[in-house]
Amino acid sequence: MTDIKKGLAGVVVDTTAISKVNPETNSLLYRGYPVQELAAGRSFEEVAWLLWHGELPTPDELAGFEKAERAGRALAPHVKAAIDLTPVTSHPMDVVRTAVSVLGAGDPRAEDSSPEAELAKAVSLFAAVPAMVAYDQRRRRGQELVPPRDDLDYSQNFLWMTFGEEATPTAVDVFRISMVLYAEHSFNASTFTARVVTSTLSDLHSAVVAAIGALKGPLHGGANEAVMHVFDEIGGADRAEAWLDRALAEKRKIMGFGHRVYKNGDSRVPTMKAALDRLIAEHRAQELLALYETLATAMDARKSIKPNLDYPSGPAYRLLGFDTEMFTPLFVASRVTGWTAHIMEQRAANALIRPLSEYVGPEERHLP
Numbered sequence: 001m002t003d004i005k006k007g008l009a010g011v012v013v014d015t016t017a018i019s020k021v022n023p024e025t026n027s028l029l030y031r032g033y034p035v036q037e038l039a040a041g042r043s044f045e046e047v048a049w050l051l052w053h054g055e056l057p058t059p060d061e062l063a064g065f066e067k068a069e070r071a072g073r074a075l076a077p078h079v080k081a082a083i084d085l086t087p088v089t090s091h092p093m094d095v096v097r098t099a100v101s102v103l104g105a106g107d108p109r110a111e112d113s114s115p116e117a118e119l120a121k122a123v124s125l126f127a128a129v130p131a132m133v134a135y136d137q138r139r140r141r142g143q144e145l146v147p148p149r150d151d152l153d154y155s156q157n158f159l160w161m162t163f164g165e166e167a168t169p170t171a172v173d174v175f176r177i178s179m180v181l182y183a184e185h186s187f188n189a190s191t192f193t194a195r196v197v198t199s200t201l202s203d204l205h206s207a208v209v210a211a212i213g214a215l216k217g218p219l220h221g222g223a224n225e226a227v228m229h230v231f232d233e234i235g236g237a238d239r240a241e242a243w244l245d246r247a248l249a250e251k252r253k254i255m256g257f258g259h260r261v262y263k264n265g266d267s268r269v270p271t272m273k274a275a276l277d278r279l280i281a282e283h284r285a286q287e288l289l290a291l292y293e294t295l296a297t298a299m300d301a302r303k304s305i306k307p308n309l310d311y312p313s314g315p316a317y318r319l320l321g322f323d324t325e326m327f328t329p330l331f332v333a334s335r336v337t338g339w340t341a342h343i344m345e346q347r348a349a350n351a352l353i354r355p356l357s358e359y360v361g362p363e364e365r366h367l368p
């Protein structure tokens with residue numbers, strides 16, 4: 001039998017110049033820059049530009065990009081109408097998937113795959129997704145849409161549109177850090193999905209819609225939501241160890257732990273955990289911290305499995321005030337940068353992605 005790499009584990013399928021995940025050194029580089037350095041002081045707008053163009057923007061380039069982003073923030077009426085048609089009982093990932101699809105269907109550049117058009121569509125998505133997510137949370141709470149403000153940067157405006165009030169500097173900074181850390185991670189399942197769709201010469205929005213579908217699952221982006229369900233199920237630090245023993249005995253996967261590439265901890269976790277600690281201090285959320293630490297320590301002791309980025313992000317998004325089901329759409333808002341960078345890279349040096357399978361069904365047979 002052929003040596004099958006189930007789940008493509010360990011298989012190198014192409015080259016990329018966008019990011020480098022190195023589990024040996026526990027590092028993650030975006031276009032050569034350590035993600036920790038970018039998270040320390042760069043805006044999410046600068047990081048988006050870096051992922052698309054390969055270099056950080058000059059002041060003029062950044063000013064032009066910020067202007068375009070601000071101009072694209074408002075929720076288009078046909079996209080709002082589509083969101084309003086989706087039931088509030090649906091999962092918010094289904095809503096953002098639908099809204100992105102409708103945005104693409106109305107984009108006059110939809111079928112134009114020139115580099116200029118692809119970049120313009122990427123910028124339009126980057127600018128538009130926050131309003132989709134913010135409005136979806138508001139309508140579920142019975143609240144009116146809050147229009148964007150163009151005196152605010154991306155992160156400030158995202159929180160403004162969601163909550164209708166200006167967030168604290170700590171909240172804005174923690175949100176920005178989460179966006180920077182979630183932006184890109186090489187050939188993860190959703191990015192690979194986007195590249196597969198692009199490889200058929202399909203359009204950019206189709207690739208992003210497919211990627212959103214891949215991200216939704218709890219083995220991938222859906223884990224940030226799932227982590228919070230676990231915390232709610234456990235209820236408090238004093239119950240964490242007994243809960244974990246039971247869950248492991250039932251062979252449950254513990255959400256927010258483990259990774260296909262990193263085996264000694266996710267390179268982004270220390271940065272996100274430090275950001276979470278700042279929110280915990282601001283909210284005096286010591287109980288949440290105790291649960292976080294107790295579960296992570298117990299998981300390490302039982303299985304030697306470390307947290308991934310979704311583990312600190314889930315509690316951070318809760319403290320920022322987002323409803324739990326909105327956490328993975330926040331991941332979408334960030335990862336749309338990495339997806340679109342990969343879509344452009346795939347298109348620039350395309351080969352149809354079409355692997356082989358080994359047939360294990362019945363031998364040839366014939367109808368009676």
Ligand SMILES: CC(=O)SCCNC(=O)CCNC(=O)[C@H](O)C(C)(C)COP(=O)(O)OP(=O)(O)OC[C@H]1O[C@@H](n2cnc3c(N)ncnc32)[C@H](O)[C@@H]1OP(=O)(O)O
Nearest residue numbers: 218219220221223252253254255256257258259260308309
């Ligand atoms: C931003 C992101 O998308 S990061 C990923 C977010 N996903 C999660 O947090 C979901 C929980 N984690 C998992 O399910 C896995 O760790 C994955 C899917 C992320 C990676 O999985 P894989 O690379 O396929 O590793 P695999 O599932 O084969 O795990 C290897 C072993 O560790 C165990 N293991 C890995 N992760 C976990 C976990 N979270 N809980 C319990 N056991 C685990 C597996 O059961 C397996 O044990 P076994 O060899 O005794 O069968």
Ligand SMILES: O=C([O-])CC(=O)C(=O)O
Nearest residue numbers: 184185187188189260261
């Ligand atoms: O790389 C992966 O498999 C999953 C992940 O951490 C990400 O997409 O950020």
